[in-house]
Amino acid sequence: MxxxxxxxxxxxxxxxxxxxxxxxxxxxxxxxxxxxxxxxxxxxxxxxxxxxxxxxxxxxxxxRLDVDLVDVVFTVVDRNNRLVPGLKQEQIELLENGAPQEIDYFEQNTNVxxxxxxxxxxxxxxxxxxxxxxxxxxxxxxxxxxxxxxxxxxxxxxxxxxxxxxxxxxxxxxxxxxxxxxxxxxxxxxxxxxxxxxxxxxxxxxxxxxxxxxxxxxxxxxxxxxxxxxxxxxxxxxxxxxxxxxxxxxxxxxxxxxxxxxxxxxxxxxxxxxxxxxxxxxxxxxxxxxxxxxxxxxxxxxxxxxxxxxxxxxxSQYVLAYRPSNKAQDGSFRNIDIRIRGVDGLQVIHRKGYFARGR
Missing domain, CATH: 3.40.50.410 (von Willebrand factor, type A domain)
Structure with missing residues (x-):
């Protein structure tokens, strides 16, 4: 009871x-x-x-993200896992599925x-x-x-x-x-x-x-x-x-x-x-x-x-945005790769990709 x-x-x-x-x-x-x-x-x-x-x-x-514009937030660390500030847009190489992309927007995090x-x-x-x-x-x-x-x-x-x-x-x-x-x-x-x-x-x-x-x-x-x-x-x-x-x-x-x-x-x-x-x-x-x-x-x-x-x-984050050269609206997953030009030993941490808009 x-x-x-x-x-x-x-x-x-x-x-x-x-x-x-x-x-x-x-x-x-x-x-x-x-x-x-x-x-x-x-x-x-x-x-x-x-x-x-x-x-x-x-x-x-x-x-919803813009049909064309894709945004990526990323950080950069050196061999000792220390964050790397102060990078410029011209130092950033951006690839989508291995193809180079043009960056439309780039900003360090201070004002983001x-x-x-x-x-x-x-x-x-x-x-x-x-x-x-x-x-x-x-x-x-x-x-x-x-x-x-x-x-x-x-x-x-x-x-x-x-x-x-x-x-x-x-x-x-x-x-x-x-x-x-x-x-x-x-x-x-x-x-x-x-x-x-x-x-x-x-x-x-x-x-x-x-x-x-x-x-x-x-x-x-x-x-x-x-x-x-x-x-x-x-x-x-x-x-x-x-x-x-x-x-x-x-x-x-x-x-x-x-x-x-x-x-x-x-x-x-x-x-x-x-x-x-x-x-x-x-x-x-x-x-x-x-x-x-x-x-x-x-x-x-x-x-x-x-x-x-x-x-x-x-x-210490960076933000960039770009319009993919591949305009297909096929809903596929697109791999993103970011590299730093002119400096060895740096690792870029970012999301691995995004899903394209489907029809």
Whole structure:
């Protein structure tokens, strides 16, 4: 009887939480929420029933790249993995599928705005590191974020994905939403109540679909062609890299990022900084394919250093845009290669390519 009473209390609490989520769903994305997890992006069960036309919730509002113009954000490091600033456009050689391309736009990052999504795993596996993650994330935004110029959103995920803070240029709102984040509550299996799993790849896909390319992002970026391509879009993942319940695959998440020019950075962290629990292969692949880098801290000090390195990298990026010489609208994947003329031993880090527009 006691067990049944506990289940009933849980069901009543869950129902109340769902009603609160529905009530808050129509709030503007930039409004600060009074509590976390009030705005789910989509549930796994909804995806199971979705048709192909329903997969992208905001398809009519999604930001589309110009038919011809392709943008690439990149960083350059030397043999000692130190970032290389100060390069000029004439030093950049750009190839698409091996064919040289003419660069139409080139800019160092100093004046280039950013749209950032911080995506935090709040599943049970992050129980003992979430507090340190929150402190480091808040410090990160205070270091790199420029109010009035940059925009950011805070997303949490476990089995489902939740919008903790929509895109905003208000640093206080970001800090407040980070402080409100809490981990998933895990119930004992012998009580019939279990953890909801972890949907990493689905969270990446949804965050790009509905935040980094959603209606608010469209308003932020505006309609001017050059302005749109002078925007950097990045996602920072805080997770152990494990995925147990996604309806999306790793490849689908990578392809979605490359279609939108979103760079993924990951901080792979296991509970109590246990490195063996981290899926390093998956996180490294997500970052390698999209032009970011993966970090694997093994202490709180390492965690802060990882954020510091991301700050440094975001402050040393270059942006270029070009119109491909291949005008075919065949939906094919086009490989991108960037090289530096006249200097040996440099490595260019960028997304591996993009998908051409289909007919």
């Amino acid at each position: 006691m067990r049944n009473l506990m289940k009933l209390n849980y069901i009543l609490s869950l129902t109340a939480a769902m009603l609160m989520a529905v009530a808050g769903a129509d709030r503007p994305a930039t409004a600060a929420s009074n509590q976390q997890d009030t705005r789910p992006l989509r549930s796994r069960t909804d995806d199971k029933r979705a048709t192909q036309q329903d997969v992208i919730k905001e398809s009519d509002e999604t930001l 705005p950013m749209i950032i999504a911080l995506v935090i795993d709040v599943s049970g596996s992050q129980e003992f590191v979430l507090s340190q993650e929150k402190d480091a994330a808040e410090s990160f935004f205070r270091s790199v974020f420029r109010e009035g110029k940059d925009y950011a959103a805070i997303v949490t995920f476990r089995g489902d994905t939740y919008l903790a803070q929509g895109l905003t240029s208000d640093l206080k709102r970001l800090a407040d939403s980070i402080r409100r984040i809490r981990r998933e509550r895990i119930f004992r299996a012998d009580e019939g109540l279990q953890s909801s799993g972890t949907s990493l790849y689905e969270s990446i896909y949804l965050t790009i679909d509905e935040i980094l390319e959603g209606k608010t992002a469209r308003r932020v970026i505006g309609s001017d062609e050059v302005k749109r391509h002078a925007i950097r879009r990045a996602m920072i993942l805080l997770t152990d890299g494990q995925d147990t319940t996604s309806q999306r695959s790793e490849k689908e998440a990578i392809d979605r990022a490359n279609r939108s020019g979103v760079i993924i950075y990951s901080i792979g962290i296991g509970d109590n900084f246990r490195f063996g629990e981290v899926n390093t292969r998956a996180l490294e692949e997500l970052c390698r394919q999209t032009g970011g880098r993966a970090y694997f801290p093994q202490s709180e000090s390492d965690l802060r250093k990882a954020f510091d390195q991301i700050v440094e990298e975001l402050s």
